[in-house]
Amino acid sequence: MELAQLTTATLDWINGYGTNVLVALIVLIVGWYLAKWLAYLVVQLLPNTKAFDDTVAPMFGQLVRYGVIITAIVIALSGLGVQTASIIAVIGAAGLAIALALQGTLSNIAAGVMIIWLRPFNVGDYIESSAVNGTVKQVGLFATRLRTIDGLYVFTPNAKIWDATITNYNKEMTRRLSFDVGIDYKADIDLARKVLLDVANADERVLSTPEPVVYVMNLGNSSVDLQLRAWTRTSDHWETRMAINEAGKKALDAAGVDIPFPHMRILAPELVQK
CATH class of the missing domain: 1.10.287.1260 (Helix Hairpins)
Structure with missing residues (x-):
């Protein structure tokens, strides 16, 4: 039943x-x-x-x-x-x-909204902060995904990025590059300056405005330190920087401008005893 x-x-x-x-x-x-x-x-x-x-x-x-x-x-x-x-x-x-x-999660959402609203960076920009650095791949509701220079995947909460100072390497259209070189005290500064300016002006990626300049930055212990400053489009910065490093060294060698390097003098034991 x-x-x-x-x-x-x-x-x-x-x-x-x-x-x-x-x-x-x-x-x-x-x-x-x-x-x-x-x-x-x-x-x-x-x-x-x-x-x-x-x-x-x-x-x-x-x-x-x-x-x-x-x-x-x-x-x-x-x-x-x-x-x-x-x-x-x-x-x-x-x-x-x-x-x-989940107060932390809500702070990530709020940080994500602020990132989207104020746009300190976009997808594809390379950013650097105290929390993380890399190329931005996605800005999500809770976290941002990045890829480092050496190909690592980084997943970081939005609040971590928002609470830190952000350096965006792609935000500006142009960027300055600097080439530092030390020349011998006996070398001709004007000749070295002309050589470096010729190298910069010969590269099509270097902008004519502002024009490249070379300054004497420091009188060191064993060298006169020069700095070549030139401007490029941001997208060309790294390639141009590497090219000028190599071309600058070769041009200075060809012009006979010596680049000093530290020397160590070792005395023979009998000389030390004397």
């Missing part, structure tokens, strides 16, 4: 709520995959518009994903008979509890 009553009760529950549970599961599954698809679509399409770029798109994609998932959960619970007001109250209470427990 008890088994029959249990069976009847089970069938009644399935008839009354089974369909609603099935629909709720379908809504959750569809919502999950829809959230992933819409987030992907946002990341792919937003950079094609004038108002957004590769820096903004990932964060908007994550916001869309989480928004769709939360909406699907609310719809599923409503289908099970849970009152909307109750759902909102539960979400509010849960949100408050999560906010108190």
